[in-house]
Amino acid sequence: MPRLLVTGAPGFLGRAVVAAGPAAGWEMVGTALTHPDWVALDVRDAAAVVGVVDAVAPDAIIHTAYRQHGEEAMAVNAAGAGHIAAAARTAGARLVHVSSDAIFAGDGDRALREGDIVRPVTAYGATKAAAEVAVEAANPAALMVRTSLLIGGPGHAPSPHEALALAAARGEEQVTFFTDEIRSAIQVDDLAAALLELAAQDGGGPLHVGGADGLSRLELAQLVVGAAGLDVGMLRGAAAPADRPRHCPLDSGLAQTRLRTRLRGAREIYAG
Template identity: 55%
Template sequence: MTRLLVTGASGFLGGEVAERAVRAGRTVAGTCHTTSPAREVFLRGDAVAVRLDVRDAEAVARVVDDVRPDAVVHCAYVQDGPAAEATIVEGSRHVAAAARAVGARLVHLSSDVVFAGDLGRPLREDDPPAPVFPYGAAKARAEEEVAAADPGAVLVRTSLVFGGPGAERSKHEALAIAVARGEREMAFFTDEVRCPVQVGDLAAAVLELAARPGVAGPLHVAGTEAVDRLTFARLACEAAGVDASGLRGAPSPPGRPRDCALDVSRALALLETPLRGVSEVLRRTS
């Protein structure tokens, strides 16, 4: 793999993927829609930024045809709002079709919230999706669209992505710190369980998969430790040296996914990239 196209390169994960790929000597193009990539590799010109709305099928096909990548990492998404459905579902279909048309390997980023989290055990790749809220439903439909358009694509289901010491903070970490400092008021769910993954670990795993075309279909790539939202918030504050004693927990409201812990045993067997647990990354040792 020498040429890589990253959609959503202005985002937290997409920017990390692009940066690591450039450091590995790849030629990288990254797409953005409303926000330009802020990573140094784009500011220095080591990677090329391309403005693209993935909802526009013709524009997607044109960009992919121009770049002629060996692999495409599809990170672009919108969490909510009027553009979310089309961006996630139609955009994923357009990217998959364009990647297949030029013979590019596709790594599609999906989510643990394609599940309801009601099975009482870690979720495996062959468990049927059962989303309970709109974002999860859109991600589940995007998986279907990608698999139909490009059966060779790998569908990476992941969890809460965070930075940790020495890395940019994710929105999840920033929120926990703001609440602990009294700048925001909210409770963190004690019954919503996820497997947070460090952004560098996930980006490295994604790049490894981009170079391994034999892996296709769903693959769970997340941290090896399942924690509830309150525990994650406390760990994020601890790593930042912020007093977390004021954080409070509460049950999640109806219509939220619950225990979405992912079984990552297949990924651990396939990948050389380590998938560290959140405590290993965030817990202070001093």
Template identity: 50%
Template sequence: MLTGRTILITGGSGFLGSALVNTARAQGWNVVATYHSHQPRISGVRWEMLDLRNGAATRTLIEQIAPDVVIHTAYRQEGPDMMAITAGGAGAVAQGAVMVRARLIHLSSDVVFDGERSGRYTEADAPQPVTAYGAAKADAERLVADTHPAALIVRTSLIYGGPKCPGRHEQFVLDVIDGRAEAIFFTDEWRCPIEVGDLAAALLELAVLDRSGILHVAGPDVVSRYEFACLVAHALGRDPMHVRGGPSPKDLRRPRNCALDCRLAQSILTVRIRGAREVLG
């Protein structure tokens, strides 16, 4: 138990953030968590409103809380403020963490890569984003590393929850199968999905380790978007036969293969990260 140590979780109202809040509380952390537009009803947690577009307010909040550890999950994937929130906001969080000498774990993404190679990407590979979101996450990584050299930057992949708490990727599969949305799931776009509880447990283990730089933390199974959708359908009680798969259009600029090499994380962590086929199959 970690009685007396304070952890600040940005994006505590989000999918990964909520899992982190619950797990950190259970481990005995004194939890402070932020939301932006939806204040969750998780009790036993100090909730603070945060708008990452306001760098000064972000730094002041961190100074006032003076946490031992910050896990920064908050971001925006699209919209006019994406760069300010996702990249600029990460820089402000890093500045705040430096000011109070807090350990910082920053969440990044596999889409910082262009996805054009055939094998897995290691921590030594240089980011080469091909989407605006990937570029914002790559900028965020640079800002965090420059501002807070002791920070740990964790790149992860599709985060899912399984039958008990399906996340937005799973919800989308259900929407398509149940006729509320239309999509073909690509057979040539590969990811390493990770279950949200496994990722939260890994991040909290890393929170108390002295490790900096970049670390890939994702599931061991490389699956296509199509296979992932079939696994989700199966796990959530739908017929995978209703999932339509096909190749991505040639003119669509998307990172195709974002498989992450996670051997370094596996050598550090005691938490076992399960593959999508094990969790959903």
């Protein structure tokens, strides 16, 4: 059975990949910065990355570990991704690096394709764009999967995006959901299944893997809250400030031709 190494195993996406791996034919090994159930790994430590990859001897690596905020985000997201990419290349392991639609400004009027210009407008987006540069330099054969907001959907544990919408509907958080920031939210198990398929394939470069619907942050929050039976009228919407990405739905047509997994849209997910 081929062996798959998943970085960031305790994360929302990492957990889904690890859970689905055995049924997809993989022997799973996961890493975490600090977690008793997983192999300890700080991706900022190049020597530690080499040590873990050598010890595990994976056939493929899915790199999900990242940092959303803080001073360490660039080191974790960009330098860490470069370390993983270099170690994978040396070990002869297939690398699927998880990237983000946050690398785009969203200043167009159509769904984004793989060849579109990378121009992040947020600090997080800048770290993910730098990660792609680092991965490509260290391992040109790596696949860089650009994805979007993660959702669980009814009957699943909520993602941070869903939890925030639910808290706002209950009056526990004061949140403004942007009406003009358009994203391609994807169900986490759909993304996990797609990543596992792609880990078993050849081919590198960027690939867009998002949900089928382009929705504003407010529209997504309304779907989440409505499906939970809460009052969507509690949600407050407004235009995004200038330092936010705008029209960033992903054109995932190329990915869908390579996948058995159907990339469902959020409307279908929340319709049950």
